[in-house]
Amino acid sequence: MVRTVWHGGTLMTSVLSEPALASPPRREIVDRRSLGDRIFRKGVTLGALTAFIVLSLIASLLFFRGFQIFSAFGLDFITTSTWEDVDGTVENAKFGVAAMLVGSIVVATIAMAVAFPFVVSSALFLEFYVPHKLKAVLVAILDLMAAIPSIIYGLWGYLVLMPLASGWAASINNYLGWFPIFGVDFDNFEASPFVSGLVLALMVLPIAMSVTREVYSRAPLDQIQAAYALGGSRWGAIRTVVIPFGRSGLVGGMLLGMGRALGETVAVLLTLNLVFEVKFQILASAGGSVASLIASRFGEASPLELKALMAAGLVLFLLTLIVNFGASTIVARAERRVK
Amino acid sequence: MTNIEVKIPERQRPWINRGASVRELVVPVAIAAVVAAAINLLTGLAGALGFYFAFVLSYAVVAWFTGRRHDKVKGIDKLATAFITLGFATAFIPWASILFTVVRRGWPTIYGGYFTTDMRVTAADDDLAMGGLSHALVGTVLMLLVASVISIPLGILTAAYITEIRGKLSGFVRIMVQSMSGVPSIVAGLFIYATVVSRFKFSGLAGALALSILMLPTIARTAEEVLKLVPEEIRSASYALGASQMATTFRIILPAARSGLVTASMLGVARVAGETAPLILTSFYSAVFSLKMIGEPIGSLPMYTYQNFGVGTETALTRAWGGALVLMVLILILFSTARLLSGRGQK
Numbered sequence: 306m307v308r309t310v311w312h313g314g315t316l317m318t319s320v321l322s323e324p325a326l327a328s329p330p331r332r333e334i335v336d337r338r339s340l341g342d343r344i345f346r347k348g349v350t351l352g353a354l355t356a357f358i359v360l361s362l363i364a365s366l367l368f369f370r371g372f373q374i375f376s377a378f379g380l381d382f383i384t385t386s387t388w389e390d391v392d393g394t395v396e397n398a399k400f401g402v403a404a405m406l407v408g409s410i411v412v413a414t415i416a417m418a419v420a421f422p423f424v425v426s427s428a429l430f431l432e433f434y435v436p437h438k439l440k441a442v443l444v445a446i447l448d449l450m451a452a453i454p455s456i457i458y459g460l461w462g463y464l465v466l467m468p469l470a471s472g473w474a475a476s477i478n479n480y481l482g483w484f485p486i487f488g489v490d491f492d493n494f495e496a497s498p499f500v501s502g503l504v505l506a507l508m509v510l511p512i513a514m515s516v517t518r519e520v521y522s523r524a525p526l527d528q529i530q531a532a533y534a535l536g537g538s539r540w541g542a543i544r545t546v547v548i549p550f551g552r553s554g555l556v557g558g559m560l561l562g563m564g565r566a567l568g569e570t571v572a573v574l575l576t577l578n579l580v581f582e583v584k585f586q587i588l589a590s591a592g593g594s595v596a597s598l599i600a601s602r603f604g605e606a607s608p609l610e611l612k613a614l615m616a617a618g619l620v621l622f623l624l625t626l627i628v629n630f631g632a633s634t635i636v637a638r639a640e641r642r643v644k
Numbered sequence: 645m646t647n648i649e650v651k652i653p654e655r656q657r658p659w660i661n662r663g664a665s666v667r668e669l670v671v672p673v674a675i676a677a678v679v680a681a682a683i684n685l686l687t688g689l690a691g692a693l694g695f696y697f698a699f700v701l702s703y704a705v706v707a708w709f710t711g712r713r714h715d716k717v718k719g720i721d722k723l724a725t726a727f728i729t730l731g732f733a734t735a736f737i738p739w740a741s742i743l744f745t746v747v748r749r750g751w752p753t754i755y756g757g758y759f760t761t762d763m764r765v766t767a768a769d770d771d772l773a774m775g776g777l778s779h780a781l782v783g784t785v786l787m788l789l790v791a792s793v794i795s796i797p798l799g800i801l802t803a804a805y806i807t808e809i810r811g812k813l814s815g816f817v818r819i820m821v822q823s824m825s826g827v828p829s830i831v832a833g834l835f836i837y838a839t840v841v842s843r844f845k846f847s848g849l850a851g852a853l854a855l856s857i858l859m860l861p862t863i864a865r866t867a868e869e870v871l872k873l874v875p876e877e878i879r880s881a882s883y884a885l886g887a888s889q890m891a892t893t894f895r896i897i898l899p900a901a902r903s904g905l906v907t908a909s910m911l912g913v914a915r916v917a918g919e920t921a922p923l924i925l926t927s928f929y930s931a932v933f934s935l936k937m938i939g940e941p942i943g944s945l946p947m948y949t950y951q952n953f954g955v956g957t958e959t960a961l962t963r964a965w966g967g968a969l970v971l972m973v974l975i976l977i978l979f980s981t982a983r984l985l986s987g988r989g990q991k
Contacts, residue, residue, distance in 0.1 A: 338889070345890035349809050352801030356820040356864070359857060363827065363835045370838050426731025433659045434728060449979050450739050454918020456946045457968045460953060461742045464961070473693065507738050526655060533658040538721035542659065561826075568828025570921035571950065596830045600924055618834040622827065629826030633819070 363622060371616030373609075374400060382616060388581045388598075393607040400613040402620060404583045408498065408593020409621070412573065413566035415502025415587060417559055420510050424558065427510070428517040429543060444515075451511035459575035462504035467576060470500045474588040489589040496578035498592035504572050509562030516561055520554025520639050521547055553639040560632030568625045570596040595621040672710060676703035700730055746968050753966025762943070763931035768952050768960040777967060779933040780948035783848060784974070786937060787927060787944060788913055790852035791859055796909045799863030800898070803908075807871040808879075808893050818868075825861035832857040833922030841926055848937035851927025851944065855916045863912035870904030871897065903985045910982035914975050920946035945971040 338346070368375075374382060377395045385401030431440060431447075474494035481487040494500075524547040532542035573594045579601060580591035599614050599621075606614060680699035683689055689698050704726050711722030758776040766775025802821060806814045836854040844850070874897050882892040898905065923929075928941035929951050936942070949967035952960045 342889045345888075345893070346809055346811070349801050349805050349893075350811060350813065352798055353805030353809075353813070353817045354820075355798045356802065356817065356824045356860065359860075360820060360824055360827070362839075363831065366835060366838050367831075423731050423735045426728040427735050430728050430732035434725065434732075437660065445983060446739075449976070452914050452918075452975055452979060453742065454920065454946060454971060454975070456918060456920040456949050456953075457742065457746060457972065460949065460964060460968055461745055463953075465741060465745055466738075469693075510735060526657065530656070530658055536717075538717050539659050540721040540724035541717065543724070564826045568826070568830070570828065570830040571946075575953070596828055596921070599830050599834060600921055603925060615834060615838060618831050622831045625826050625828055625831075626823055629823055630819075633822040 364619070367615050367619035367622060371612055371619055374613045374616040382613075383620070386581050386583055386593075388602075388613075390607055390610040390613075393609045395609065398609060398613075400610075400616075402595060402598070402617050404581045405579070405593040405595045405598045405617070406620065406624075407583050408577075408579075409567050409595050409624075411585065411587065412498045412501045412505060412577065412592060412594060413563050415498055416505035416509055416566045417513075417563050419503060419506035420513060420562065421559065423506075423510055424513045424517055424562075425555065427514050428521050428555075429547070431514075432518055432521045433539065433543060433547070447511045447514065451515075455508065455569060455572040456575075458504055458508050459572035462500065462572060462576040466503060467495055467500050470503055471495045471497070474499050478588050486585050486587050489586055491589070493590040494588055496576060496590050496592075498577065498587045501573050501577040501592065501594075502587070504576050505566045505569055508569065508572060509565050512565055513558040513562035516558030516636060517551065517555050520551045520558070520636075523640070524550045551639075553635050557632050557634075557636035557639060560628055560635065564625050564628040564632060567628060568596055568621065570594075570600050573597045574600050595624075672703065672706045676706050679706075696734075703730065743972075746965060746972055749962065749965035750967075750969030753962055754969070758966070762933040763948075764933070768955040768963060769957050770959070772959060772962060777943075777945065777948050777970060779931060779943035780945045780967065781970065782933060782935065783851075783927070783930075783942040783944040784917065784946075784971075786935065786942070787848055787852040787855055787923075788917060790849065790937065791855040791916065792909060792913055794852070794856040795859040795863055795912060799860050799908070799912065800867050800905060802860070802864040803867035803871050804893060804898075806868050807874075808889070808897060821861050821864045824857075825865070827857065828921075829854075829858055829919050830921040830925070833925035836922070837925040845939060846926065846928040846941040847939055848927050848942035851923050851942065852937070854922035854926045855919060858919060858922065859912040859916045862915045863908050866908035866911055867901075867905055870901045870908055873904065874900050907982045907986040910978050910985070914978040914982065917975050917978065918946050918971050920950050923947050924950070945974070 373395065378385075378400055382401055383406065384403050385399070386404035387399040387401055389397075389399045391397040431443060435443060471494035474497060475492070478487055478489055478494070482489070528546045528550075529542045532546055537545070574597040577592045577594060577597060578590045579593055579597060581593070582591065583593075584591055595617050599618055602610065602614060676699055679702040680695055683698040683702070684691075684695045689695070704723060707722040707726035708719050712719035753772055755773060757773075759781065760778055761774075761776035762779035763775045763777075764779075802817060805811060805817055832854045835857070836850050840850045840853060841847070878896060878900060879892060882896045883889075887896070923944055923946060927944060927947070929947040930941040930943050932943075934940065934942060945967050949964045949971065952964035952967065
């Protein structure tokens with residue numbers, strides 16, 4: 306029975322006690338997992354944390370191994386570019402990775418600049434131009450290209466591409482040499498950042514392209530149909546719908562490729578002449594790369610130089626981590642927006 | 645009561661080109677090729693690169709005029725099509741060149757004994773009818789096996805955490821896997837060098853550890869995609885029958901995704917099979933056939949190629965290409981197996 310009364314201006318409703326109905330006893334709901342499951346969940350969680358554990362181990366170990374170098378040289382390790390190990394003592398040695406760091410970035414930037422038009426056009430081609438049956442085959446081939454080992458790219462880059470590309474470099478220098486970055490001090494165009502950049506462009510293309518294509522494929526169909534309905538052509542729909550929609554995916558894909566390019570070792574080692582001097586002449590036969598520095602100096606390094614290489618490894622690790630993190634954040638945001 | 649069937653028409657993708665005639669495709673290319681050849685012979689745009697630029701230019705012009713016959717919009721559309729197609733085709737030229745060069749330059753090294761002998765008595769410069777890469781092949785296979793044993797379970801566990809446990813750390817784990825996939829291979833090598841090699845010398849085991857670091861993220865990410873494809877109803881049905889989560893995962897979900905998980909593992913293996921940089925620092929190179937994974941360097945296909953490239957004479961370079969060819973075939977086999985296994989049910 307429900308009785309409603311006015312009390313002090315407020316509407317009060319009170320439920321009067323009623324004779325209890327015979328109801329079944331409440332069953333206790335158990336939401337505790339069984340022991341086996343709890344162990345299972347802990348185990349899987351532990352396994353899933355492998356990636357985190359490995360990453361922190363890499364960072365801390367490289368830091369501790371390189372600590373002597375960081376404490377002895379401080380910021381000079383990043384800002385100077387002399388690499389001298391006289392007698393294995395810190396007092397006489399000089400280590401700085403500026404040239405290598407700048408070189409890495411220069412080579413990766415060239416690679417991305419060269420790859421960019423091809424990334425966009427290939428992604429568009431595969432998504433909007435290629436006949437449906439051919440698409441699966443082409444995508445499979447591209448996946449395979451992404452798996453070609455860097456040593457093969459390096460071999461091909463050195464023995465096949467370099468003779469051609471140094472000729473191209475010579476003619477670029479001939480016509481555009483007045484522009485500072487295309488100038489050279491000596492007429493040697495082999496093993497230049499330009500050549501390495503071309504090889505890297507080829508290597509990062511499949512990765513950058515598959516990310517971009519993935520985002521392009523999610524372009525809103527309604528809007529594309531609307532563009533066509535308004536009398537637009539295929540290019541019109543792409544220009545007004547697909548490209549604006551896929552912009553952040555494209556940036557993310559390019560950054561992901563850049564991360565790959567920064568960390569590439571062997572292909573660069575084979576096609577680039579490492580010189581410890583900060584230079585922006587991309588056609589000249591002198592450049593730098595942190596990853597290749599480690600691989601090339603490793604064999605004959607003294608214990609001290611080894612520590613310097615560990616420190617350089619940490620710098621490279623952090624650089625690629627930042628680039629990759631930025632890339633995956635952008636891609637994730639682009640993909641979330643669609644869902 | 646009658647059942648009313650509602651048919652929702654499939655949404656049209658207006659860009660899909662129905663029946664573009666061959667003539668439409670071939671004629672502009674032929675015209676452009678002829679014009680480009682003429683330009684190439686008569687003007688300063690000589691050589692292969694000159695022909696390429698002449699071709700791009702004349703193809704664009706031809707495309708523009710084929711469209712312009714109708715109206716300007718069509719003209720621009722055709723022009724865009726020309727550039728996009730050419731961009732894609734251009735990207736394929738170097739890859740075709742790589743495949744072609746590897747086969748052509750590597751072929752002379754292949755003979756019966758190439759897979760059964762090693763380089764212990766043969767110098768890099770000796771005749772190609774002597775020596776082989778059995779040591780490198782076995783080293784690569786052994787390291788890949790050990791790396792798989794480490795990485796495949798961990799990779800699948802990582803994926804299972806995200807799709808089955810769905811704990812609070814899912815986002816974090818995904819970010820970590822993503823970051824790990826960006827670790828430069830040389831850094832992975834440096835890490836194993838600092839932890840393992842500096843104490844226990846170069847060894848195949850150290851190489852396998854470095855490879856497993858690089859392999860894990862590929863497997864984890866692909867496996868996650870695969871496990872996501874297992875329908876939610878199957879999980880619910882299993883729980884409704886009173887199965888524990890462990891039983892559901894190990895006896896229902898993972899078997900259901902079996903072929904996909906094999907694909908994920910194969911892709912992971914294929915991705916690291918050709919890694920060179922970490923091996924320079926971990927397994928190093930030995931020219932002697934050996935199955936020992938601990939205490940001494942071991943050969944591998946990428947290091948065999950790298951080593952012979954370093955020698956640099958004509959015969960040694962041919963051997964390097966031979967190593968590259970075998971490596972490429974190995975990766976091709978792994979890759980096509982992975983593709984075949986995942987063939988059904990995926991895009």
